[in-house]
Amino acid sequence: MSCSGFIVRDDRGLILAAGHRTTLHITSTFMAEALAVIHGLQLILDLGIRSVVVESNSRTIISKLNTEEIDPSVIRSMIGDAKFLANHLESCSFTFINDKEIKHHMQWLQRDLEVPMTAFGKKTHRRWPLELQMLIVA
Numbered sequence: 001m002s003c004s005g006f007i008v009r010d011d012r013g014l015i016l017a018a019g020h021r022t023t024l025h026i027t028s029t030f031m032a033e034a035l036a037v038i039h040g041l042q043l044i045l046d047l048g049i050r051s052v053v054v055e056s057n058s059r060t061i062i063s064k065l066n067t068e069e070i071d072p073s074v075i076r077s078m079i080g081d082a083k084f085l086a087n088h089l090e091s092c093s094f095t096f097i098n099d100k101e102i103k104h105h106m107q108w109l110q111r112d113l114e115v116p117m118t119a120f121g122k123k124t125h126r127r128w129p130l131e132l133q134m135l136i137v138a
Contacts, residue, residue, distance in 0.1 A: 006040035008047070017043060033058040034078035037065070041085040041092075051091040057098060064096040 086092040
């Protein structure tokens with residue numbers, strides 16, 4: 001089982017939407033990361049947003065999404081699905097961000113938006129405000 005999360009921000013950094021999904025039968029972190037990208041792109045399309053920069057801390061997934069070559073790995077169908085969704089946008093780029101940048105974003109969410117954080121070991125779980133959750137329920 002995997003829980004993937006994503007945040008949609010505008011060019012000023014303001015959150016437009018956020019969401020998370022729990023998925024069964026995930027056998028690797030690469031699958032989980034690829035699914036997070038797919039879920040985020042589906043949300044972008046549903047919201048009618050036409051231009052996006054997808055950020056991930058998975059260098060492998062970003063590399064696979066940025067190549068034109070057919071992916072030979074077990075997640076090739078997920079990579080293909082993400083590229084298919086991205087092709088429906090006017091502009092879509094995939095960018096690697098490191099854990100330090102993610103930590104900065106998480107601290108900003110906690111401080112400025114009062115998103116509660118609960119740490120369990122090395123994992124951080126977020127309970128998004130209800131108004132943000134409702135944006136992805138449709």
